[in-house]
Amino acid sequence: xxxxxxxxNDWLFKRLFGTEAQKDLTIHLLNSLxxxxxxxxIDISFISPVLSQETESLRPSIVDVLCKAEDGRKFIxxxxxxxxxxxxxxxxxxxxxxxxxxxxxxxxEAGDRGGCDxxxxxxxxxxxxxxxxxxxxxxxxxxxxREIVTNGPYIKEMSFTFLELPKFKKRFEELTTDVxxxxxxxxxxxxxxxxxxxxxxxxxSVFRQAYQGLVEASYTPDELQDYMRYDLRxxxxxxxxxxxxxxxxxxxxxxGEAKxRAxxxxxxRAxxxVExxxxxxxxxxxxxxxxxxxxxxxGLMEEELQMLRDS
Numbered sequence: 026x027x028x029x030x031x032x033x034n035d036w037l038f039k040r041l042f043g044t045e046a047q048k049d050l051t052i053h054l055l056n057s058l059x060x061x062x063x064x065x066x067i068d069i070s071f072i073s074p075v076l077s078q079e080t081e082s083l084r085p086s087i088v089d090v091l092c093k094a095e096d097g098r099k100f101i102x103x104x105x106x107x108x109x110x111x112x113x114x115x116x117x118x119x120x121x122x123x124x125x126x127x128x129x130x131x132x133x134e135a136g137d138r139g140g141c142d143x144x145x146x147x148x149x150x151x152x153x154x155x156x157x158x159x160x161x162x163x164x165x166x167x168x169x170x171r172e173i174v175t176n177g178p179y180i181k182e183m184s185f186t187f188l189e190l191p192k193f194k195k196r197f198e199e200l201t202t203d204v205x206x207x208x209x210x211x212x213x214x215x216x217x218x219x220x221x222x223x224x225x226x227x228x229x230s231v232f233r234q235a236y237q238g239l240v241e242a243s244y245t246p247d248e249l250q251d252y253m254r255y256d257l258r259x260x261x262x263x264x265x266x267x268x269x270x271x272x273x274x275x276x277x278x279x280x281g282e283a284k285x286r287a288x289x290x291x292x293x294r295a296x297x298x299v300e301x302x303x304x305x306x307x308x309x310x311x312x313x314x315x316x317x318x319x320x321x322x323x324g325l326m327e328e329e330l331q332m333l334r335d336s
Contacts, residue, residue, distance in 0.1 A: 032238075051090065066094045090102040101149040
């Protein structure tokens with residue numbers, strides 16, 4: 026049987042959904058998962074995933090895939106293997122920056138900087154390997170601004186869609202929609218049976234193209250090395266985060282118990298978790314990760330990271 030790679034690997038995800046040669050996959054993914062909230066996407070062009078800052082106080086961020094539809098809508102597509110404490114805040118920040126960048130870049134090129142009439146909505150799609158929302162929220166959920174009394178979506182400049190893979194429970198023979206097939210692809214593609222793969226590769230559909238993109242033999246040794254490098258780095262970050270959370274929680278409990286009061290316990294937990302974040306940052310600094318990557322993983326500000334470097 027042909028060995029399949031894991032599509033949630035960051036390097037492979039960008040190869041499949043962030044290149045012009047494979048844009049049919051990206052268009053199909055967007056139209057399938059956003060069918061209930063967005064008009065169909067006919068064509069897309071890819072934009073640099075580096076989000077510039079509006080002011081010096083904001084650091085640039087890098088998203089997995091950033092593309093633009095023919096009608097001007099922007100789409101951020103993120104593959105998130107672990108939901109850290111500040112993931113939603115970072116996702117909102119990415120979407121906001123992509124929105125304001127339309128003024129900073131496109132209006133400047135047109136010689137009309139600051140023209141808000143030229144900006145278009147930004148839609149963020151996050152595919153999650155971890156559960157983010159409570160059980161009552163379905164595996165595919167859509168979030169947007171709503172007026173409290175009428176529940177009307179009158180502000181449509183930014184919206185967010187989440188595909189929480191652990192909540193998807195259908196088996197291969199139960200797949201009936203394209204949403205099901207994409208969820209199965211991200212959750213189970215690397216472990217399909219020979220019979221299932223044979224069926225998938227015989228289909229004349231976009232999913233045949235998607236599964237063909239996972240065949241290990243399709244990649245060079247250097248490309249497979251890049252694939253493994255991303256997997257190893259992700260595993261290291263997960264391990265460091267887990268150990269730091271455990272250490273932080275233990276220290277917080279010890280401080281709280283020493284004080285002997287409920288407020289002392291709460292304070293100790295908080296202090297311990299903060300110390301845990303600092304320990305994570307120290308380990309990631311030693312591992313050679315960039316400031317942006319460490320800030321994304323820990324939520325610490327640049328000033329705090331600089332203090333850790335100095336110490």
